[in-house]
Amino acid sequence: MAKILLFGSGELGKEFTIAAKRIGQTVIAVDSYPNAPAAQLADFSEVINMLDGNAMDAMIEKYKPDYIVPEIEAIRTERFYEYEKQGYTVIPSARAANFTMNRKAIRDLASKELGLKTPEYRYATSAESLKKAVEEVGMPCVVKPLMSSSGKGQSSIKTAADIEKAWNYSQAGSRGDVAEVIVEAFVNFNYEITLLTVTQRNGKTLFCPPIGHRQERGDYMESWQPAPMESAILKKAQQMAEKVTTALTGFGIWGVEFFMADDGVYFSELSPRPHDTGMVTLAKTQNFNEFELHLRAILGLPIPEITQERIGCSAVILASENSENPTYEGLEIVAASSKTDFRIFGKPASRPYRRMGVVLTYDNLDGNILEVIERAKNLASEVKVISG
Numbered sequence: 001m002a003k004i005l006l007f008g009s010g011e012l013g014k015e016f017t018i019a020a021k022r023i024g025q026t027v028i029a030v031d032s033y034p035n036a037p038a039a040q041l042a043d044f045s046e047v048i049n050m051l052d053g054n055a056m057d058a059m060i061e062k063y064k065p066d067y068i069v070p071e072i073e074a075i076r077t078e079r080f081y082e083y084e085k086q087g088y089t090v091i092p093s094a095r096a097a098n099f100t101m102n103r104k105a106i107r108d109l110a111s112k113e114l115g116l117k118t119p120e121y122r123y124a125t126s127a128e129s130l131k132k133a134v135e136e137v138g139m140p141c142v143v144k145p146l147m148s149s150s151g152k153g154q155s156s157i158k159t160a161a162d163i164e165k166a167w168n169y170s171q172a173g174s175r176g177d178v179a180e181v182i183v184e185a186f187v188n189f190n191y192e193i194t195l196l197t198v199t200q201r202n203g204k205t206l207f208c209p210p211i212g213h214r215q216e217r218g219d220y221m222e223s224w225q226p227a228p229m230e231s232a233i234l235k236k237a238q239q240m241a242e243k244v245t246t247a248l249t250g251f252g253i254w255g256v257e258f259f260m261a262d263d264g265v266y267f268s269e270l271s272p273r274p275h276d277t278g279m280v281t282l283a284k285t286q287n288f289n290e291f292e293l294h295l296r297a298i299l300g301l302p303i304p305e306i307t308q309e310r311i312g313c314s315a316v317i318l319a320s321e322n323s324e325n326p327t328y329e330g331l332e333i334v335a336a337s338s339k340t341d342f343r344i345f346g347k348p349a350s351r352p353y354r355r356m357g358v359v360l361t362y363d364n365l366d367g368n369i370l371e372v373i374e375r376a377k378n379l380a381s382e383v384k385v386i387s388g
């Protein structure tokens with residue numbers, strides 16, 4: 001049985017660990033704080049500073065894993081190249097993990113090398129250079145730290161008065177140790193999707209039905225599957241996803257994010273791992289959820305096909321305050337609803353806007369997706385995270 005080492009052990013790692021344990025694999029869960037969601041279930045768990053390459057090396061030496069699986073972006077991914085040289089397998093690949101942790105690397109690859117349509121963008125390293133960058137891309141625009149996720153440090157600039165604020169906010173929200181930001185022209189899209197894409201050792205790329213989602217503060221609020229869309233537009237997105245995942249190389253599931261606008265399909269970014277919006281697949285919308293697909297692709301187990309089994313939605317349960325050992329009110333209301341399920345991640349502490357769980361709703365394939373979304377949203381708002 002394989003030894004799988006997770007760098008990052010949040011909600012995505014937890015569901016991945018469940019999938020791995022179900023088929024008898026060994027999991028080592030590493031994160032920067034004790035008792036992280038996946039650490040509660042893994043065979044072994046470790047707490048390290050995830051940006052400390054030497055601490056990462058120590059984990060690799062101690063466990064000698066068959067697969068190194070990054071679960072968050074903010075890791076010293078440069079080290080992954082060295083692990084590959086030593087004969088370790090990094091998922092999807094050292095190159096993929098390294099390029100996607102940094103918005104600059106992945107954006108330049110997608111836009112300049114692969115010629116994919118992306119929002120207009122510039123980089124800035126100070127409040128002063130941000131001003132110039134904003135002039136060049138125009139307003140409104142979006143500012144994001146090069147190393148961050150789930151909207152951390154992200155804000156919009158609508159007038160020149162917002163520039164200084166956006167710079168300061170980006171510096172407070174950056175997850176890594178890089179001060180630079182990307183400034184993107186705001187794309188007035190009609191809708192956005194995540195296209196879960198699976199690359200396999202046999203060379204065949206598989207796609208999940210598209211996932212629609214709605215974001216607030218750069219973080220997802222609800223995601224649903226399938227996202228209603230024209231098949232020609234979906235085909236275009238699939239071609240773009242295949243292009244970028246092929247260029248990054250490796251095996252596993254990827255969450256490829258697109259903006260669908262009147263003037264075409266924009267590639268935004270991608271995760272070289274299960275995607276938060278893909279938690280909708282926990283509503284059994286597919287024959288295999290995104291974590292099971294990641295695992296099969298990692299282990300080189302065949303995936304005969306990916307089929308849509310029902311329609312579904314996930315809606316996030318967010319905390320509103322700082323607390324230790326949070327507890328939950330309103331779960332009876334969720335549990336009493338038919339065609340509904342939920343997950344509580346078991347994070348040991350809450351903070352404002354921290355994602356603590358999800359409500360999952362579903363219906364038969366001939367059901368109404370708008371009704372399923374509305375139900376998830378309403379039920380998630382019934383759940384309150386309270387100080388334990």
Ligand SMILES: Nc1ncnc2c1ncn2[C@@H]1O[C@H](COP(=O)(O)OP(=O)(O)OP(=O)(O)O)[C@@H](O)[C@H]1O
Nearest residue numbers: 119142148149150151152184185186187215218219
């Ligand atoms: N250039 C843009 N134009 C319009 N909306 C944008 C733009 N960039 C980001 N957004 C909005 O903000 C959301 C989050 O942006 P992005 O995916 O780049 O951030 P993130 O921090 O990497 O999030 P995650 O890690 O959760 O995917 C997008 O899904 C989209 O709704």
Ligand SMILES: NCC(=O)N[C@@H]1O[C@H](COP(=O)([O-])[O-])[C@@H](O)[C@H]1O
Nearest residue numbers: 008009010011012013149150276354
């Ligand atoms: N968009 C990326 C994403 O959703 N990542 C997921 O959130 C966790 C961090 O949560 P935290 O910030 O609450 O610790 C990560 O470990 C991963 O599971």
Ligand SMILES: [Mg+2]
Nearest residue numbers: 150257268269
């Ligand atoms: Mg995103």
